[in-house]
Amino acid sequence: MSSQIIYNLPPERIALEPVRPRHQSRLLVLNLTNLKLEDKKFADIGNYLRSGDVIAVNNSQVISARLYGRKETGGQVEFLLLEKKDTGLWEAMGRPAARIKEGTFIEVGPENFRRKILVKEKKERGFFLLETPEDILKAGSIPLPPYIEKRRPVNEKDSSDYQTLFAKKAGSVAAPTASLHFTEELVEELKKAGVSFAPLTLYVGPGTFMPSEKPAPELYEFSKVSAEKLSKASRVCVCGTTVMRTLETVWANNKAYREEKGQTELFIKRGHRFRSADIFLTNFHLPSTPLLELVAAYIENYKPGQGEEILLKAYAEAIRKEYRFLSYGDAMLILP
Structure with a gap:
């Protein structure tokens, strides 16, 4: 069915x-x-x-799982943190996935709380493993459903x-x-x-x-x-x-x-x-x-x-x- x-x-x-x-x-x-x-x-x-x-x-x-960031080249990217693994790395979904390269550093968070993360591994279907600071969730925002975020910003x-x-x-x-x-x-x-x-x-x-x-x-x-x-x-x-x-x-x-x-x-x-x-x-x-x-x-x-x-x-x-x-x-x- x-x-x-x-x-x-x-x-x-x-x-x-x-x-x-x-x-x-x-x-x-x-x-x-x-x-x-x-x-x-x-x-x-x-x-x-x-x-x-x-x-x-x-x-x-x-959790405040939505991370907005900028690559060292200036391009904007976005991650959704999914699960912290036993290794300490975060599994995340990223977009635009094609522009996110393994081994690159990305600065995320609002202007008053910037943090740098490392793309440790690029997996299939837009999934990544990220190395992050311990306080990375403080750099994130609440991940509203896409049908809301497309209509208005998170507040x-x-x-x-x-x-x-x-x-x-x-x-x-x-x-x-x-x-x-x-x-x-x-x-x-x-x-x-x-x-x-x-x-x-x-x-x-x-x-x-x-x-x-x-x-x-x-x-x-x-x-x-x-x-x-x-x-x-x-x-x-x-x-x-x-x-x-x-x-x-x-x-x-x-x-x-x-x-x-x-x-x-x-x-x-x-x-x-x-x-x-x-x-x-x-x-x-x-x-x-x-x-x-x-x-x-x-x-x-x-x-x-x-x-x-x-x-x-x-x-x-x-x-x-x-x-x-x-x-x-x-x-x-x-x-x-």
Whole structure:
């Protein structure tokens, strides 16, 4: 089954900044029992949860991974730091890749914090290994998704706007955006109603923006405390595609919620049997991406053969009602 679920996303529907306060973003509720759609605010999510429910969230933190630099010859280049290897070198994506040569020094960072890096190795498909100073992340900026960066420059607010309330484990190059809607006020309200939270970590890579058939490996950590909490939950509300992929990987390996560290390349397609989720909370995704395929696959667990049709009808309704799409946009709650 291909991941190519296609729809027309008008550019004006792409959110370029978040709603403030975050819990005032909109929430499209899809009930799979009767296929009814409801227009709500994210702050209303508690009306669909009950005491004993647990929301699983990704607590990864976005690092300042975007480096803008200039070669000694004067040409401008850009890197996206991906992972610090055991050797101390950073794996990165660079562009324009054809103009970045192995063995060259490049000065990166803003005028008030310049740092010099060395291109140690040029790999395939625009990937590089870089030798950098220890404080290189101080020279970087938050890597917003390409569909935002093409429309406006990164600003100081993005450093906090593009982090979730739960962000603790640094290492992602993209935010787990379904969690961006939670505020301290809303979390406290939900906890008072008997709803709790179970954090896990999946370090999000750049593949989240790419129309790829096979996601790149991503590291995850799932604690014993969270495993026990989800095992005892009345219902598990999975917050976001990164959490869904992590928990489905854990279930595939253990047939249960169990403490685990590892990496996942799981590409969830229609036909996948979900084990970890009772409720699914997610944002609105780009056309032709694995994320859209994952959402359709979840719907098909309850409505066999209808995942794409139901999803596209919901998206069409969201566009008609001027919902805001993608990372800084609104959310969708899918109920069985």
